Amino acid sequence: MSSIPEAPSYPVDRTNRVKRLHQRGFYDHETVHRLLDAAALCHVSYVVDGQPYCTPTLFWREGSTLYWHGSSASRMLRNLSTGEPACLAVTHLDSLVLARCGFNHSADYRSVMCFGQAKLVSDPAEKERALVMMVDRFFPGRTATLRATTVQETKATAVIAMSIERASAKIRAKGVADDEEDYALPIYAERLPVQTVIGAPEPCERLPPDVARTADLAEYQKGRLLEDALGEAYRRAYADAAEG
C-alpha cells in the first residue's frame, strides 16, 4: 500500500493559525489559491511609523507570488519598496445569516489572508512580464491587442511582489446554525444569499465604427458571477502563459 502524499500547504505558525473557530481554517495551496484567483480586489495592510493602513487594490497571483501595482508616487509603494511586512486579504461575502438569537447572527464567507514581505519589482524583465499579466490575468491575450505601453507609462507604474510566506483561508458555509433548544421557538430565521455579479458590458462611446467586442471576452457576461469569470480567465491566462 502506498501512502497518499499530503497536499501542498503553507506552513502554519502563530502568525497565520486560525485561532477562533479553528475548524474553519485551511492552509492548503489549492484552497488558498482558488479563493485568491476568484477575486480582482484585495485589501493590503502595511505599517508606516506604527500606523496600520488598509488599502484596496487590484491584484493577481503567479505561483506563490502575489502582485499588485499603483503609481510610483503612492504612499504604500514608497514604503514597501525596500521589503516590508504586509498582509493581503481577500474576502468573498456569501450571505447574511439571521438566527433565532443575536449571538448566532452571522455571515457565510470565504476569506484568505496572506503574509509576506512586499517588495518593489525592480528587475526589468519581471516588471515587463508583470505589466502584461496585470491585464492578461483578467483578460487573457488582451495585451497583444493593445496600444503598446510607453517607457513613461512603465516608469510611472510601480509593481509590488510579495512571496507568500504564510497563508490561511477561513470558510463559513453553514447558513443558520442555532442552539438546538432554540429551533422550536416561533422566531423566523433565514440565510440571505449575497452574490457579486457582472452587469451588461458598456462599450466605450467613442469606439470607431466596426470595432466590436472581442470573442475572448465572452466569459464576462451579464448575470454571471464575477468570481466564476475571474477564475476561468485566470486558468486560461496561465494555461496560455505555460504554453507560450
Added chain:
Amino acid sequence: MSSIPEAPSYPVDRTNRVKRLHQRGFYDHETVHRLLDAAALCHVSYVVDGQPYCTPTLFWREGSTLYWHGSSASRMLRNLSTGEPACLAVTHLDSLVLARCGFNHSADYRSVMCFGQAKLVSDPAEKERALVMMVDRFFPGRTATLRATTVQETKATAVIAMSIERASAKIRAKGVADDEEDYALPIYAERLPVQTVIGAPEPCERLPPDVARTADLAEYQKGRLLEDALGEAYRRAYADAAEG
C-alpha cells in the same frame, strides 16, 4: 450676504490625505458615512509585533464611532483591547475598465479608510446597546423579536469601538478614460459593471409551522443591490433609535 457654512468634514493630515490622484479624495462626513453605511463587510488593519494583519469583519457606524465584534479570544481583539491604532476600510467595486492600452486599464470603485484607536467596549450599558445594534443596524427592530441574549453569550462577545479620528473616501466613477490620441485606434474598450446583489432568501429548514418571514425584512429582496438594502436598513434603524 451670508456665507455658506462648510459641510462637516474629517480633519486632513499626512495620515489620510489622498495623495495619488488627489482629485478622487473626499473628507466630508456625508460621503464617508454614506459609503460606510452601505456596507456590512469591512477589513480592519492592526499591528502585532510589527506584523500587519488585515481581518475581514462585519461592522457598523454610530455617529463618528465604528463598531465591530468577535470572540473575546480572537487575536485581533486581544491586541486591540487596550487601545491600538487601527485602520478600517470599506470598498465598493463598481466595474472593471478595459482601455486601449495597459496603463489605462482600471476599475471604478468607492472606498473609504478610517483611522483611529480601537478599544474594547467595557462599559456594560454601551456594550448592551452595541449588541442590540449589531443586529438591528442590519435588521431594524429584530432584537426585540429574538430569544434573549444570555450572560454567557454577552461574556463571549467582545465589542470593539473606534472613534474616527481621520477618514478619507476615494471614488473613481468615470469608466473608460483613454489618452485622447488613442480613441481613434481600432481597439475595443468597455466598462464592465459589477454589482453585489441579494439572492432569494432561504428560510431555515427547521422553522416551526406558521412562522413566516417578518414584514420588516421586505427591504432585503431578491435582485436588490445589497448596498441599497443596507443603506435603507441603516437609516431606518437609527431613525427608530433616535425616536425610541
